[in-house]
Amino acid sequence: MRIAVVRETREGEARVALVPELVGKLTALGHDVDIEPGAGRRALISDEEYLEAGAGVDPDALAHADLVVSVQPPNPEQVRRLREGALTVSFLPTTQEPGLVADLRDVGATAFAMELVPRISRAQSMDALSSQALVAGYRCAVVAAGMLRRFFPLNMTAAGTVPPAEVVVLGAGVAGLQAIATARRLGAVVKAYDVRPAAAEEIRSMGAQAIDLDLPALEGAGGYAREMTEDRAALQMQLLAPYVAAADALITTAAVPGRAAPLLVSAAMVEAMRPGSVVVDLAAESGGNVEGAVAGEVVRIGNAQVWGGRNVAAQMPGPASRLYAQNVVALVTLMSVDGTLAPDLDDEILAGCCVTRGGRILHEPTRLLVEGA
Ligand code: NAD
Numbered sequence: 001m002r003i004a005v006v007r008e009t010r011e012g013e014a015r016v017a018l019v020p021e022l023v024g025k026l027t028a029l030g031h032d033v034d035i036e037p038g039a040g041r042r043a044l045i046s047d048e049e050y051l052e053a054g055a056g057v058d059p060d061a062l063a064h065a066d067l068v069v070s071v072q073p074p075n076p077e078q079v080r081r082l083r084e085g086a087l088t089v090s091f092l093p094t095t096q097e098p099g100l101v102a103d104l105r106d107v108g109a110t111a112f113a114m115e116l117v118p119r120i121s122r123a124q125s126m127d128a129l130s131s132q133a134l135v136a137g138y139r140c141a142v143v144a145a146g147m148l149r150r151f152f153p154l155n156m157t158a159a160g161t162v163p164p165a166e167v168v169v170l171g172a173g174v175a176g177l178q179a180i181a182t183a184r185r186l187g188a189v190v191k192a193y194d195v196r197p198a199a200a201e202e203i204r205s206m207g208a209q210a211i212d213l214d215l216p217a218l219e220g221a222g223g224y225a226r227e228m229t230e231d232r233a234a235l236q237m238q239l240l241a242p243y244v245a246a247a248d249a250l251i252t253t254a255a256v257p258g259r260a261a262p263l264l265v266s267a268a269m270v271e272a273m274r275p276g277s278v279v280v281d282l283a284a285e286s287g288g289n290v291e292g293a294v295a296g297e298v299v300r301i302g303n304a305q306v307w308g309g310r311n312v313a314a315q316m317p318g319p320a321s322r323l324y325a326q327n328v329v330a331l332v333t334l335m336s337v338d339g340t341l342a343p344d345l346d347d348e349i350l351a352g353c354c355v356t357r358g359g360r361i362l363h364e365p366t367r368l369l370v371e372g373a
Contacts, residue, residue, distance in 0.1 A: 001341045003332070004065030005035040006053075010072045012296075012310065014042035014317035017090070019325045026329060027054050030339025033060035034314040038179040043317035063306045064221075067341055069328050070319075073111075080101045081364035087341055089328055091128070092355055094366040095258070105356040110343065114327065116353040116363065119222060123349045125330040130174045131323035132313035137178030137253060139312050140280045144179075144249040145186050146279045147298075147305055148360055154185020164189050164310070168247040170240070170264050170289060171254030172199040173225075175282055179233050179251045180206045191243060194254075195225050195236075213239040224257050237266055250288035250304075262285030267291040271302030284308030302368075 001028055005018045014037050018026075023033050033055040034260035037047055037317065046212040047057050062078055074088055075317060078175060079100070085108055089340055092113035093100050095249050099132070104111040114128040124130075155162040169176050172194035183190050186200035190208035194200070197349060200210035215236060216293055220226035244250055244265055250273070255261050260284035279301070281293035289309070292301050292357045313320040335343035335350060342349045345357070354362050361367035 001033050001339070002061075002064055002340055003031050003033050003067045003069060005033065005039050005050075006062050006068060006070050006076070007039045007073070008038045008042070008072055009075050012314060013056035014314045015070050015071045015321045015324060016040040016043045016045060016317070017071050017321070017325060017328055019214075019322050020045060020049040020055070021322075022329050023050065023053040023055045023324045026332060029333060031067075031341075032056065034058040034064065036239075036280045037087060039373050040321075042102065043321045045318075045321075047327065058160070065333070067179060067208065067332065069332070071324060073097065073100055074104075076100065079109065079110065081109055082107055082109055084108060085110070085255070085256075087335075089114065089331060094355055095369060098366070098370045101355060101361060105359060105361050105370075108359050109356040111354050111355045112331065112343075112350070112353045114324075114331070115220065116355070117327075118349055118352040122350070123210055126327050126334070126349065128324055128327040128339070131327055133174035133321060133322040134178050135316050135323065136309070137175030138182050138284055138310040139315050140253065140282050140309065141179040141182035141186070142252050143307055144251055144278050145188075147280075147307060148249050149276055150248065151187070152183065159177045164249040166191070166241050166246060167249045167251065168192070168211075170194075170250070170252045171283075172196075172203050173253065174252050174253075176253040177202055179253060180208045183249075183251070184208060188249070191247075191313075193240065193243070195219075195228070196223070197305070198223070204331065211240075213242055220256075226236060227256050228262055231326070233262065234265075235263065236270065239343055240264065241269050241272065244269045247273065247275075247277065249278045249280070250290075251280045251282070255283055255286065261289055263289065263291060265290045270304050270306065273304045273307070275301065275303040277304040279304050279306040280309070282309040282312060285310050288306075301302040338350055 169192040193211040284295040
């Protein structure tokens with residue numbers, strides 16, 4: 001079957017869905033791989049590298065393909081050019097883009113959403129949310145270190161001792177833990193907080209101090225956090241305020257699946273930080289953990305520079321593409337049978353992430369959103 005790797009069309013998207021070193025995995029399954037010219041250019045991968053790896057270069061790869069792989073979902077124009085019955089694999093934020101889901105349904109595409117891959121151990125190799133969160137978490141720590149005009153590590157020199165920077169990380173999921181690990185490797189003293197009790201042990205295992213606010217846990221289904229009540233949010237803010245005020249750098253990564261990111265830090269809390277402080281809000285794009293943070297911009301709040309994250313994983317397009325491509329190849333492998341693409345929708349993983357097929361919306365929450373009850 002023909003697999004197309006398309007050029008990403010969304011602004012700021014520098015990742016690519018397949019890297020040359022993984023082309024062989026798909027051809028070994030009996031597929032042909034074609035890339036659109038320049039598909040990897042923004043991730044610094046040339047067409048020649050894909051050619052050497054056994055892929056073809058075809059300006060019309062999308063229209064010829066049985067399966068189209070991308071990072072961002074295909075745009076409406078690309079959806080119209082899909083071959084009848086084509087499959088697509090990409091991120092597909094169904095709640096934000098219900099119109100696009102309807103388009104995919106109407107052209108009869110079988111569309112898979114990487115963010116809907118169930119988080120079960122068998123699907124770990126396909127977990128693109130985790131792989132991209134890892135990149136984003138690392139990037140957040142490095143951005144904080146770069147913006148802070150002081151050392152992260154302790155320095156003991158003949159000219160005196162320079163104390164280490166104090167970093168506070170809020171939200172210790174995949175991205176937060178990676179931010180903690182990175183800040184620790186750079187030598188900062190790190191304190192971190194998460195509403196899930198299991199996170200405390202993980203925070204400590206990274207060499208950081210787990211902040212205990214003595215509040216009830218908010219563990220929801222599937223190991224995810226639950227939304228806070230207003231009272232709890234206010235109390236959490238109040239209890240976190242002294243930690244935020246004492247931090248040189250604050251990194252926030254908190255999220256609740258299917259909801260806007262929780263507001264954890266008020267503008268007043270940022271205003272209480274010392275001159276030269278730095279705030280990095282990974283959640284700025286999805287509502288923001290920090291009041292006043294703007295996605296894709298650095299704003300000044302009180303004495304602090306506040307960096308709002310925007311498509312942060314794409315800021316390291318090489319490694320982010322490599323990891324994403326591994327996830328995509330694992331998913332495509334699961335749906336490949338004797339050189340054909342035959343997704344078995346009785347498989348929990350494929351059923352979980354298949355949004356449209358045969359002119360219908362299969363993902364029930366999305367169907368309700370698009371078509372109503
Ligand atoms: P996420 O991106 O949804 O959220 C990031 C973090 O924010 C979470 O740790 C969450 O608890 C935290 N958070 C939410 N509200 C908060 C608040 N008010 N204050 C402070 N922190 C808050 O989460 P994620 O990184 O995708 O993963 C979360 C969990 O899922 C982790 O336990 C992780 O180990 C688990 N996980 C499991 C698998 C798997 O089984 N395959 C894969 C990935 C992650």
